[in-house]
Structure formats: structure tokens, C-alpha cells
Amino acid sequence: MSEFDLIKRHFTRASPGAVLGVGDDCALLQVREGHVLAVSSDMLVSGTHFFPDADPYQLGHKTLAVNLSDLAAMGATPRWATLALSLSDADEDWLERFSAGFFALAQQHGVDLVGGDTTRGPLNLCVTIMGEVPVAQALRREGAQVGDDVWVSGKLGDAALALAHMQGKLVLSEQDYAACAPALHSPQPRVALGLALRGIAHSAIDVSDGLVADLGHILERSAVRAELSLAGLPVSGVLRGHTAQLVSCALAGGDDYELCFTAAIRQRVSIADIATRLALPLTRIGRIVAGSGCVVHDADGQPIQLQNGGYEHF
Ligand code: ADP
Numbered sequence: 364m365s366e367f368d369l370i371k372r373h374f375t376r377a378s379p380g381a382v383l384g385v386g387d388d389c390a391l392l393q394v395r396e397g398h399v400l401a402v403s404s405d406m407l408v409s410g411t412h413f414f415p416d417a418d419p420y421q422l423g424h425k426t427l428a429v430n431l432s433d434l435a436a437m438g439a440t441p442r443w444a445t446l447a448l449s450l451s452d453a454d455e456d457w458l459e460r461f462s463a464g465f466f467a468l469a470q471q472h473g474v475d476l477v478g479g480d481t482t483r484g485p486l487n488l489c490v491t492i493m494g495e496v497p498v499a500q501a502l503r504r505e506g507a508q509v510g511d512d513v514w515v516s517g518k519l520g521d522a523a524l525a526l527a528h529m530q531g532k533l534v535l536s537e538q539d540y541a542a543c544a545p546a547l548h549s550p551q552p553r554v555a556l557g558l559a560l561r562g563i564a565h566s567a568i569d570v571s572d573g574l575v576a577d578l579g580h581i582l583e584r585s586a587v588r589a590e591l592s593l594a595g596l597p598v599s600g601v602l603r604g605h606t607a608q609l610v611s612c613a614l615a616g617g618d619d620y621e622l623c624f625t626a627a628i629r630q631r632v633s634i635a636d637i638a639t640r641l642a643l644p645l646t647r648i649g650r651i652v653a654g655s656g657c658v659v660h661d662a663d664g665q666p667i668q669l670q671n672g673g674y675e676h677f
């Protein structure tokens with residue numbers, strides 16, 4: 364199969380939201396009046412971000428999901444994506460399942476795949492995602508204010524616990540692994556939450572490298588400090604039961620793809636309403652104070668020493 368047949372068969376779908384989609388030298392895109400373009404890229408490398416034998420459908424889902432998560436954290440509406448991939452060979456079955464996972468999530472979020480690049484090489488997947496957000500309404504990292512509540516969506520740490528099991532660092536029962544694995548393999552980007560938080564949150568970020576590391580970016584950019592309590596963190600019953608892993612997975616685990624955001628106290632009722640409407644738990648985990656850095660208190664009010672702030676590649 365030629366490169367062009369491969370693109371045609373597996374990566375060319377209708378793109379009603381684009382002026383021009385796959386097939387020419389460039390795609391042509393138009394944002395709606397009064398909006399700005401939000402753009403982000405995320406690359407998934409075999410052996411670093413996923414196991415070489417990862418399920419291709421889940422990999423297709425996750426490749427797009429991690430990118431949608433960045434748009435969610437910005438409060439942007441997803442519109443378009445490009446996909447650059449290198450493959451060691453054109454495995455028809457693999458490609459079919461990968462693109463099925465990718466397009467299922469794309470369709471769910473109204474994203475058109477409008478271009479990309481396809482080359483031979485070690486398996487590597489890079490998406491550039493594009494969305495739009497009304498002028499001056501994006502959720503930025505620099506807006507946290509002293510007195511804000513710190514919130515997080517969903518649950519933290521299950522993906523890291525599942526990964527530790529896959530890496531042989533611990534052994535989960537079949538039932539516990541089954542409960543945690545979807546968080547790792549099929550994260551659900553919090554797009555609807557990001558949109559709902561426009562005009563409500565002062566700052567937001569998606570948690571991809573661990574809560575403390577990612578919240579740290581908000582704190583640094585906003586020049587404030589956060590005080591959190593370990594007992595207040597939303598974690599699953601499974602993680603709660605693995606006390607030795609609780610701190611590292613919930614605070615520094617990575618791959619959560621939840622949103623962490625700050626908002627004024629007066630927004631508590633609105634945020635509770637959003638949680639109900641989206642059927643998504645939103646948990647108040649701490650507050651913003653003057654100063655710098657982040658402290659997490661244990662049940663006795665003692666600060667927890669974090670050995671590893673989050674996942675860093677270098
Ligand atoms: P060029 O030589 O101009 O870079 P290519 O031959 O690489 O063009 O690609 C042909 C068309 O297919 C372009 O519109 C490109 O955006 C699109 N394309 C290539 N690879 C992919 C992919 N993996 N997914 C979606 N579109 C792709």
C-alpha cells in the first residue's frame with residue numbers, strides 16, 4: 364500500500380468544519396468571528412508514553428485525548444487536528460483500529476482531522492490540536508488570586524497506579540487493575556468542564572505530569588502559594604487502599620488528564636452546579652495564599668515531603 368493509499372484509507376474523513384481538509388498542501392481553516400485560535404501539540408513516543416504492544420484502538424483514543432485535554436484546560440472549543448505519525452510498517456489491522464479509536468473520540472468532540480504527515484520510522488504519534496475561544500476568555504495559568512479555592516475534577520492517581528502495576532512495581536488484583544486501567548488507557552478529556560469554567564475560574568491547567576507539578580505551573584505564573592490537604596484529595600477506593608502508593612500516585616503520578624483550577628469563594632455554588640450538570644465530581648482541595656510553592660498537609664497537619672514533584676523527561 365502506498366503512503367497516499369494509507370492516508371486515504373485510514374486518515375481521510377469528511378471535514379465539514381474546515382474550508383479545506385486533507386489532500387492539498389495545506390488545510391484551510393476559519394475561526395468564528397470574535398474568537399482566537401488555541402493551538403497545542405502533544406507527542407506520544409513508543410516506549411516512553413506507551414508500551415510498543417499497546418492496544419491500537421486505545422492508543423488512537425489517547426493520542427487525541429491528551430491533546431483535547433490541553434484545549435479543555437484553556438477553555439477552548441475543539442475544532443481541528445493534524446496528525447503526524449511515523450510507523451515501522453503499514454500494518455493494516457493496526458492502522459484500522461488506531462484510526463477507529465482516534466475518530467471515535469474526534470467525532471464525540473466535533474474535531475475534524477484536516478492534515479498531517481506520514482513517514483516510516485519508530486512508532487511515534489504527534490497531534491496538533493486547534494480550537495477556538497472567545498477573545499479574552501481563555502483560562503490561563505497566570506490568573507490565580509490569593510483567597511481562591513483550588514479545585515480538581517474527577518479522581519487522581521488511578522492511572523499512575525495502573526502503570527505501576529504494568530511496570531511490575533506492584534501487583535494489583537485483577538479487579539483493582541480493571542478499576543484503574545481505564546484512567547490510564549482511555550482518559551476522558553474534560554472539554555465540557557473547560558467550557559463551563561469560562562468566566563468562573565481564575566486559572567486552569569490539565570494534570571498530565573502530577574498534581575503538584577502542574578499546579579506548580581499555575582503558582583509560578585500567578586506568583587502565589589497553595590495549601591492543600593492530603594485527606595481532601597479525590598482518590599478511588601482502590602488507591603485509598605494502597606496506602607504506600609497514595610501520596611506518590613495522587614500528588615505526583617501523572618497521566619490523570621483532570622483539570623485543576625482556581626476560583627473565588629463566591630463561585631462555589633456555580634461550580635457545584637457545573638459538577639451536577641456534567642455528572643463529574645469537582646473537589647475543593649485547598650486554597651491560594653500569598654507566597655510561593657505548594658504545601659500538602661497530612662491528616663495531622665504536618666507538611667508532606669514530596670520526593671518527586673512530577674514526571675519530567677530531562
Ligand atoms: P506534502 O508532501 O505536501 O507534505 P503529504 O504527501 O505528506 O503532503 O500529505 C498529503 C496530504 O495528506 C496532505 O494534505 C497532508 O496534510 C495529509 N496527511 C498526510 N498524513 C496524514 C495523516 N497521518 N493524517 C491526516 N492527514 C495526513
Ligand code: MG
Nearest residue numbers: 479480481482
Ligand atoms: Mg508531508
